[in-house]
Amino acid sequence: MSTLAGKIAVISGATSGIGLAIAQRFVAEGAHVFIFGRRQAQLDAAAKLIGRNVTTIQADASNLDDLDRVAATVKEEKGVVDIIVSNAGFTEQASIDTITPEHFDKAFNLMARGPVFLVQKLLPMMTGGGSIVLVSSAMHVMGIAGHTAYAATKAALRSYARTWAAEFKDRGIRVNLLSPGATDTPILDAQSGTREELVDMYQSMIPLGRLARAEEMASAALFLASGQSSYVTGADLMADGGIGQV
Numbered sequence: 001m002s003t004l005a006g007k008i009a010v011i012s013g014a015t016s017g018i019g020l021a022i023a024q025r026f027v028a029e030g031a032h033v034f035i036f037g038r039r040q041a042q043l044d045a046a047a048k049l050i051g052r053n054v055t056t057i058q059a060d061a062s063n064l065d066d067l068d069r070v071a072a073t074v075k076e077e078k079g080v081v082d083i084i085v086s087n088a089g090f091t092e093q094a095s096i097d098t099i100t101p102e103h104f105d106k107a108f109n110l111m112a113r114g115p116v117f118l119v120q121k122l123l124p125m126m127t128g129g130g131s132i133v134l135v136s137s138a139m140h141v142m143g144i145a146g147h148t149a150y151a152a153t154k155a156a157l158r159s160y161a162r163t164w165a166a167e168f169k170d171r172g173i174r175v176n177l178l179s180p181g182a183t184d185t186p187i188l189d190a191q192s193g194t195r196e197e198l199v200d201m202y203q204s205m206i207p208l209g210r211l212a213r214a215e216e217m218a219s220a221a222l223f224l225a226s227g228q229s230s231y232v233t234g235a236d237l238m239a240d241g242g243i244g245q246v
Contacts (some may be wrong), residue, residue, distance in 0.1 A: 001221060001228045002028075002030030003029040003030065003211070003227075003228065004009060004026055004030045004031035004083075004139070004222070004225070004232060005029075005030035005031075006027040006030060006031075007026075007030065007031040007032070007078055007082040007083055007159050007225075008031065008032050008034070008074070008078045008081055008082050008083070009023075009026050009031045009032070009033045009034070009081075009082065009083035009084070009085065009225070010033075010034045010036075010070070010074060010081055010084050010085070010118075010122060011026070011033055011034070011035050011036075011085040011087060011088070012022050012035075012036060012037075012047060012061045012085070012086055012088035012114070012118060013037065013061065013087040013088030013089060013135075014033070014035035014036075014037065014085075014087065015035065015037040015039070015042040015043055015046040015113050016042065016046070016185065016186050017086060017183070017185030017186055017187055017214055018135065018180060018183060018185060018214050018217045018218070018221075019035070019085070019087040019088070020046050020049065020050075020136075020214070021214035021215050021217060021218040022085055022087065022217070022218045022221045022222075023035050023050055023054065024049065024218070025049050025218035025219065025221070026083070026218075026221075026225070027051070027052060027053045027054060027171075028051050029222060029226075031053065031082075031083070032053040032055070032078065033050070033053065033054050033055070033184075033240070034054075034055045034056075034057060034070070034073070034074055034077075035047070035050075035054060035056055035057070036056070036057040036058070036059040036061070036066075036070050037058070037059070037061075037062050037088070038058065039057070039058075040056075040058050043056040043057075043058060043098070044056070048212040051202070055073070055077060057069065057073050059069050059193075061086075061088035061110055061114040061118065062088075062106075062110040062113065062114045064117055064153075065122050066230055066233070067114070067117050067118055068121060070118075070121070070122075071121040071122055074122065074125065075125060080125050080126075080127055081122050081126050081130065082126070082127055082129075082130050083130065083132075083225045084118065084119060084122055084126070084130075084131075084132045084133070084135070085133045085135065085221060085225065086115040086118055086119070086132075086133070086134050086135060087135040088110060088111070088114060088116070088173055089110060089111045089135070089148075089153075089187075090107075090110065090111075090120075090187065091147075091150055091187055092106070092107070092150070092152075093146035093147060094146060094148065094149065095145065095146050095148075096148055099148055099149065100128070101117040101173045103149060104148075104149045105228070106147035107150055107152075108149065108152075108153055109155050110153075111150070111153035111154070111156075111157075112152075112153040112156040112157070114158065115134060115160065116160070119164070121130060123173075126171070126173055127172075128171060128172030128173070129153075129172050129173075129200050129227075130171075130172070130173045130174070131173070131174050131175075131176070131224060131225045131226070131229075132164065132168075132173065132174070132175040132176070133176055133177075133221055133224045133225055134157040134160060134161055134175070134176070134177050134178070135157075135177075135178050135180070135217075135221075136154040136155075136157040136177050136178065136179045136180075136236070137150075137151070137154040137157060138179050138180065138181045138238060138240035138243050138244035139151045139154055139244075140154035140155040140157070140158055140179060141179075141194055141238075141244045142243070142244050147197045154179075158177055158179075159176055159235060161175050161176055161177040161234055161235070162234050162241070163234065165233040165234030166234070169182070169233070174229070174232065174233040175230070175232075175233060175234065176224045176232060176233060176234070176235045176237065177235065177236040177237065178217065178220055178221055178224060178239060179236055179237065179238045179239065179240060179244070180212060180220075180239055180240060181202075181206060181211075181238075181239065181240030181242075181243040181244065181245065182202035182205075182206065182211050182212065182241075183211060183212040183213070183214060183216075183217060184199075184203055184211040184212065184213060185214055188211065189235065192241055199211060202243070205243050206240075206241040206242060206243045207240055207241060207242030207243070207245070207246055208241035209241075210241070211241075212239065212240075212241060216239065217239060218236055220239040223237070225245050
């Protein structure tokens with residue numbers, strides 16, 4: 001039997017990279033996935049790649065009205081949520097000398113505020129035995145210049161996992177963090193410097209000597225979302241090639 005047979009999953013930021021790989025893996029394991037993002041063309045392309053058992057919703061993960069619409073769509077179509085994967089994010093570097101309120105608010109609204117209200121709005125539909133996976137970053141335990149806002153949002157997710165694991169324990173809902181290391185996804189193209197320079201820099205820091213593949217992060221997410229991790233909650237799975245460990 002497939003690991004997620006009959007499960008309903010909601011995944012933010014699933015039009016590319018790690019989120020898309022998670023959605024593809026969950027469907028391959030028997031789940032129906034709801035994915036949402038801001039751009040309909042990217043949603044359509046992602047749905048085509050996923051192929052089946054997918055519902056797309058055009059919505060901004062930082063917009064509370066849009067999150068209400070996501071919850072309403074899931075409730076109308078399925079009425080239940082077994083898995084939430086909060087993955088929407090971006091990387092935009094800024095030194096403390098150049099950081100602006102707009103940069104700070106953009107990061108926190110999407111990657112720290114958004115996950116709180118996504119979970120709040122979907123929680124009434126979650127079943128006992130449900131799983132929440134918050135996609136963070138190995139950077140939440142590291143100090144890399146230029147990432148003041150980004151790293152802080154990822155550290156906030158670590159705190160949420162601890163708090164919610166305690167808060168939801170009587171509901172039978174587990175909450176865990178997935179902290180990827182440098183992963184070969186389109187998000188690399190949005191960072192300063194050339195892609196080749198970034199890859200060389202990260203590879204020099206990673207004990208395994210290479211970037212992760214999005215499919216490897218999907219395997220880690222599957223573990224946390226499924227009964228394979230039934231005795232794991234409040235944890236931080238550092239799927240980072242060792243970059244945050246040594």
